[in-house]
Amino acid sequence: MNEQRPEASTPGVGRLEPHMSLPWVLADRLARDPAGVIFERKSSLGTEFVPVSVQTFAEEVTAVAKGLIGLGVEVGDRVAIMAHTSYEWSLLDFAAWSAGAVPVPIYETSSAEQAEWIVSNSGARVVFAETRGMAAMLQPMVERLEHLERVLVLDENAIETVIGHGADVPADRVTERSEAADMSSLATIIYTSGTTGRPKGVELTHGNFVSLVVNGSDDPNFSGVVRGPDKRTLLFMPIAHVFARFVQILCVYSGATMGHVPDAKNLVADLDAFKPTFLLAVPRVFEKVYNSADAKAGSGAKQRIFRWGAKVAITYSRALESDGGPSAALKAQRTLADRLVYGKIRSAMGGNLDWAISGGGPLGERLGHFFRGIGVGVLEGYGLTEVGAPTTVNRPGLTKIGTVGPPYPGTRVAIAEDGQVLVKGDHVFRGYHDNPEATAQAFTEDGWFVTGDLGQLDSDGYLRITGRKKEIIVTAGGKNVAPAVLEDRLRGHPLVSQVVVVGDGRPFIGALVTLDEDMLPGWLANHDLPAMNVEQAATDERVLAALDRAVTRANEAVSRAESIRKINVLTTDFTMENGYLTPSQKVKRAKVLADFEREINDIYGT
Known part of the structure; x- marks a missing residue:
């Protein structure tokens, strides 16, 4: 390099x-x-x-x-x-x-x-x-x-x-x-x-x-x-x-x-x-599959068995990357978990699924290891409309969970001085229609397409996306925070539908959180809580306590200065129908920040 x-x-x-x-x-x-x-x-x-x-x-x-x-x-x-x-x-x-x-x-x-x-x-x-x-x-x-x-x-x-x-x-x-x-x-x-x-x-x-x-x-x-x-x-x-x-x-x-x-x-x-x-989907689909399986397990012994099985799957998958591989004891645990848990999940995905291709946003290591552990390899990739879809992708035999893989055949990837991912190859678009100014801004002088995403290449040439340049938050204390890491981890909780991390020019990092209306009834039942609608759940102390614990777990991935200190749980979800999600399930951040300014101010007491 x-x-x-x-x-x-x-x-x-x-x-x-x-x-x-x-x-x-x-x-x-x-x-x-x-x-x-x-x-x-x-x-x-x-x-x-x-x-x-x-x-x-x-x-x-x-x-x-x-x-x-x-x-x-x-x-x-x-x-x-x-x-x-x-x-x-x-x-x-x-x-x-x-x-x-x-x-x-x-x-x-x-x-x-x-x-x-x-x-x-x-x-x-x-x-x-x-x-x-x-x-x-x-x-x-x-x-x-x-x-x-x-x-x-x-x-x-x-x-x-x-x-x-x-x-x-x-x-x-x-x-x-x-x-x-x-x-x-x-x-x-x-x-x-x-x-x-x-x-x-x-x-x-x-x-x-x-x-x-x-x-x-x-x-x-x-x-x-x-x-x-x-x-x-x-x-x-x-x-x-x-x-x-x-x-x-x-x-x-x-x-x-x-x-x-x-x-x-x-x-x-x-x-x-x-x-x-094989199947292609955005990360939200894989989150839904996992959360639905967790919810169907119910409470008590069945839930403990599912969560034990999930832990075994993740541990087994991680062990595949170690020099010695999974131990005999771990293999035996996985065999038992396959009979009790994994077979039902694979059956829910058609029964013949070997591979799933994930794109459109970061999947997260936990889910990647879980699905590989149950016998469905998730090949996470990265790309944009401007490159016809893929530009890097994990492939069988060339997989590192937590990355978006090495360059796709016929492509080149580089990292600019400011950390942005640059791309070259026959798959790169020829320009924006009737917009020569935007086209000129999209390329470096030596012909690289500037993606706007921030990333890192490891010593083997695998790409890891760390955020989007336009979305970097700079707190009042001058700390640069990439919201994607926190948002992805917090969105993995069954109760959570969408997350928007905030804090630009503010004293600390906060987040707007929406609840998953489909998952809420099952979660409440599994935790021996009475039925309630989204509006009631958004102010319920027990629900808020569970979300606070999820925030604490999400914060483990970042420094204290980057961690979420306070959340505001909204009663309105972000959907395509109300204009807050794109068709590829990305949050329209600018629209959320503008329309929920009052709720953001509430986080900071202003």
């Missing part, structure tokens, strides 16, 4: 050629395995999943692409999609690429103002809306925006309507447009979550995605997770998010089978029906 700028890199392992594109990814899968299963569609009744062959999907993509051409969509035109995760989302994505268009995702939770900014800024000509309600929000934009021509509703047979417009369009037109796309062609414009202001449109090329999926699938350390017809994943994160979008493309290239469900509301039943071998 360079002493002035610590750096780590992993060579690319896949063969990349200029003609490759996202239509090429599908064509390559079709040539290799036309009769193989590429998707399984959830039936409208029950939880059954129905297989779709590569040949069938490719024919549907061509039919929809012909329809888009018949509607007048030209090469480079923007086609916006506002929908929950679904088979139709993937179909429209690949059809737009095959027609030479640029699909632009809109989160299904976006407000009218957010959606109009994306449609307006991107210059979309056509918008697909999943529901009539979404369409009602988007339809008035047709009158206001000169470039927007129509809004089509998926729930009202939009796919069939589009296919009908392509009846007279020869398939050769689709082939010509598909083959005209190459690594340098614009693939999509994804708008950032907007935690700090108006979202910026990230322009990602076909090459950005192709380099990631080829290098990932061909990587011998990762191919065992994602490559081949026996690999299966169920997608429930929004495809509008770059993480899910990348995995969608990765599965098409790698030969895996993918299913879609719109959200995580019925996740246990969906996982049981689909039985994935």
Whole structure:
């Protein structure tokens, strides 16, 4: 590593050629395995999943692409999609690429103002809306925006309507447009979550995605997770998010089978029906799995058995990293715990899950060790929209829990003098749409993308994220505090939904805490406390005492000057619906600080 700028890199392992594109990814899968299963569609009744062959999907993509051409969509035109995760989302994505268009995702939770900014800024000509309600929000934009021509509703047979417009369009037109796309062609414009202001449109090329999926699938350390017809994943994160979008493309290239469900509301039943071998999720999902298992254990002997099992799992996982490995006694304890505890948890995740890929925020060492200890390896990674999703990731045989892994194949990572993580590689975006000033600010003079995240590289080249530069808190005493460490640890308590650490310019560190309404009844019952709602719990001395103990445990990770001295428990949770969470479950810190200024002042008696 360079002493002035610590750096780590992993060579690319896949063969990349200029003609490759996202239509090429599908064509390559079709040539290799036309009769193989590429998707399984959830039936409208029950939880059954129905297989779709590569040949069938490719024919549907061509039919929809012909329809888009018949509607007048030209090469480079923007086609916006506002929908929950679904088979139709993937179909429209690949059809737009095959027609030479640029699909632009809109989160299904976006407000009218957010959606109009994306449609307006991107210059979309056509918008697909999943529901009539979404369409009602988007339809008035047709009158206001000169470039927007129509809004089509998926729930009202939009796919069939589009296919009908392509009846007279020869398939050769689709082939010509598909083959005209190459690594340098614009693939999509994804708008950032907007935690700090108006979202910026990230322009990602076909090459950005192709380099990631080829290098990932061909990587011998990762191919065992994602490559081949026996690999299966169920997608429930929004495809509008770059993480899910990348995995969608990765599965098409790698030969895996993918299913879609719109959200995580019925996740246990969906996982049981689909039985994935690998899964991607944000850390909050893993926290929920653990906390739900703890709550289901109830109180008394069953709870003691679960917590003993959890401790054994974490101890066993940590021992795997020691020279001697787990002792014979520890192995015996784990065998017993597997029979009593772990099997039930694995069964709740479908029964066949070997690997889980965590991204979108820090997971925390405790959960990483717990899941590995019960037999589900969690591969924590790091990335941003601007790099097409991953830039570092732990992989089988290359894992250090507590880090976000070494550089992904074909990427370079460095640490700037101010501690910011810098990135180079074929996966780095080409710029922000119609925003040359922001693009210029995003890169160093020598071409490194500046992520805005703070991190450290260890001697083996594994990255550890320590915070976000814009979120660093400077107390009145001049102490710099990264809030993420405290927030992540405190959020692991079953009662806690969200945490925002505060204290900028203040005499000490405090925190706003929201309660998990779903977990509250079980926690109260397990602690022999009467039922109460969130408003009552937020002022109950016994609940507050439990939270104080959780704060004490969280403070063990930091110095006294950085520790949380006082919390304010809110009766309002932070959600996407009320505008305090992004679709990737990140808290909109600036909005929280502004809207809860009075509650923050209460912490300091001002």
